[in-house]
Amino acid sequence: MRVPFLNLERLHADLDAELSEAFSKVLAKQAFIKGSEVDGFEREFATWTTSDFAIGTSNGLDALTLALRSLNVGPGDQVVMPANTFIATALAVSQLGAQPVLVDVCPDTALMNPVKLHDALGPSTKVVVPVHLYGQACGMTSISELARACGASIVEDNAQAQGASWDGKFTGSWGDLSATSFYPGKNLGALGDAGAVTTSQRHLAQKVRELGNYGSLEKYNHTSKGANMRLDELQAAFLRVKLPHLHRWNEMRQTVAARYGELLSDVAEITLPWTDPEATHVYHLYVVVTPKRDELASWLDACGVSTLVHYPKCIHEHKAYQELNHMAGGFPVSERLARQSLSLPMHPFLTSSEQEYVAESIKRFFGRQS
Numbered sequence: 621m622r623v624p625f626l627n628l629e630r631l632h633a634d635l636d637a638e639l640s641e642a643f644s645k646v647l648a649k650q651a652f653i654k655g656s657e658v659d660g661f662e663r664e665f666a667t668w669t670t671s672d673f674a675i676g677t678s679n680g681l682d683a684l685t686l687a688l689r690s691l692n693v694g695p696g697d698q699v700v701m702p703a704n705t706f707i708a709t710a711l712a713v714s715q716l717g718a719q720p721v722l723v724d725v726c727p728d729t730a731l732m733n734p735v736k737l738h739d740a741l742g743p744s745t746k747v748v749v750p751v752h753l754y755g756q757a758c759g760m761t762s763i764s765e766l767a768r769a770c771g772a773s774i775v776e777d778n779a780q781a782q783g784a785s786w787d788g789k790f791t792g793s794w795g796d797l798s799a800t801s802f803y804p805g806k807n808l809g810a811l812g813d814a815g816a817v818t819t820s821q822r823h824l825a826q827k828v829r830e831l832g833n834y835g836s837l838e839k840y841n842h843t844s845k846g847a848n849m850r851l852d853e854l855q856a857a858f859l860r861v862k863l864p865h866l867h868r869w870n871e872m873r874q875t876v877a878a879r880y881g882e883l884l885s886d887v888a889e890i891t892l893p894w895t896d897p898e899a900t901h902v903y904h905l906y907v908v909v910t911p912k913r914d915e916l917a918s919w920l921d922a923c924g925v926s927t928l929v930h931y932p933k934c935i936h937e938h939k940a941y942q943e944l945n946h947m948a949g950g951f952p953v954s955e956r957l958a959r960q961s962l963s964l965p966m967h968p969f970l971t972s973s974e975q976e977y978v979a980e981s982i983k984r985f986f987g988r989q990s
């Protein structure tokens with residue numbers, strides 16, 4: 621048996637006709653930028669995330685950059701984020717000439733550790749960026765309190781957790797702004813690059829819209845030196861077909877995760893994902909932890925099971941961030957997770973027999989008969 625990591629073919633199979641129709645509709649109108657599909661998607665996505673405003677963007681990195689720029693982040697400012705995240709979180713900060721300040725994460729959730737956040741906050745902290753990594757919501761109550769107490773804003777990196785919640789409130793609605801990605805493999809994926817910023821503050825929404833549209837809200841009247849970071853009509857039309865299915869897909873991911881939990885509960889050699897009782901988890905990724913990570917990954921590969929590592933290096937371990945001058949051991953939890961985490965195949969349409977095969981293969985690696 622071969623178990624791919626992700627199966628977009630199955631996800632899109634049922635939507636084939638609708639997606640083609642969406643394409644034809646845009647083609648018939650011959651309007652590809654700033655039209656009714658983008659407007660419609662922005663309204664629908666704002667409602668979906670319980671935010672007042674959503675602004676479509678070209679991708680998740682640009683969404684992060686625009687969110688930070690709308691808060692006037694620039695040279696001399698510090699932006700606090702977890703040490704284990706996708707590089708985009710840090711790049712958005714660097715692009716604006718500000719400094720990423722890393723904090724370690726909690727060992728059981730791999731999410732920003734509020735105690736470490738507290739230590740990292742200071743007079744130069746402009747923004748805190750909690751990353752809802754793997755699909756689990758961060759501890760937003762304490763993160764919000766800490767940020768507010770030092771006068772910092774919050775921009776959520778919600779690229780992996782659309783539909784998750786903390787204390788009953790959706791990710792993407794906690795921060796001053798939130799950035800998300802519709803990279804094809806994300807829980808809500810476009811058929812290409814796309815992203816969005818959400819906020820409930822009108823002036824920030826306007827600022828994001830202006831900055832992402834050449835610094836202009838009105839044609840040929842440029843009020844700031846913006847950029848072109850817009851969502852286009854085709855991707856918006858595709859996203860409108862997929863958005864109504866997102867809650868169901870997230871539930872299917874949760875079912876898949878629960879099934880992994882049952883199948884792997886007696887394998888003491890691996891640590892399964894843990895969800896805080898106040899959080900929900902939408903399992904963008906299903907990440908297990910084992911000191912034998914590399915050996916297990918090769919074994920599974922030989923068995924036909926595709927796995928990935930999210931992420932094999934912390935931010936400060938990349939050559940691109942040598943300038944941060946962090947010594948090895950500075951972020952022990954993040955660094956250990958980079959060596960020991962393994963993401964198992966995860967998508968809404970993973971079958972029980974595929975999961976049983978994955979679990980059996982893992983058990984055979986650890987010398988269990990199943």
Ligand SMILES: *Cc1c(COP(=O)(O)O)cnc(C)c1O
Pocket residue numbers: 679680681682705706708709751777779780800801802803813814815
């Ligand atoms: C995917 C992702 C991004 C960037 O999104 P793109 O659309 O690929 O630019 C940012 N942060 C995190 C945590 C991500 O997973």
